[in-house]
Amino acid sequence: MKKNIRWAVIFSAVVLVCLGVIFFGQLTADSKGAEIYLGGKLYKTVENIENTQPGEITVRTPEGFNRICWHNGSIWVEEADCASLTCKKYGKATLIGETIVCAPHGLVIKVVGKTDDEVDAMT
Numbered sequence: 001m002k003k004n005i006r007w008a009v010i011f012s013a014v015v016l017v018c019l020g021v022i023f024f025g026q027l028t029a030d031s032k033g034a035e036i037y038l039g040g041k042l043y044k045t046v047e048n049i050e051n052t053q054p055g056e057i058t059v060r061t062p063e064g065f066n067r068i069c070w071h072n073g074s075i076w077v078e079e080a081d082c083a084s085l086t087c088k089k090y091g092k093a094t095l096i097g098e099t100i101v102c103a104p105h106g107l108v109i110k111v112v113g114k115t116d117d118e119v120d121a122m123t
């Protein structure tokens with residue numbers, strides 16, 4: 001009998017941990033987006049970079065272009081024609097607040113988190 005109770009406790013703990021992981025996973029899945037700025041002005045908001053579906057946008061400026069891709073919680077510059085290619089060399093930005101800058105094109109990509117209210121509104 002005692003053995004059964006112990007197993008019941010272990011089983012409940014495992015279930016709780018699983019539920020916690022699923023819940024936390026969904027929370028983070030909806031909580032990261034990105035803002036793309038051109039010349040200091042907001043050019044485009046990417047709602048969700050956590051998507052398993054890859055997305056991309058090509059930003060064209062008089063100085064050149066940047067092809068920006070996002071997938072699985074990361075955003076990065078896939079292709080650009082600026083001289084330094086600092087933006088492309090930066091690689092993937094994944095953390096909220098992280099920014100990729102392409103100074104020659106006046107382009108800034110910023111990873112942003114959403115507030116709890118916005119997450120609630122989406123569910």
Ligand SMILES: [Zn+2]
Nearest residue numbers: 080082087102
């Ligand atoms: Zn660049």
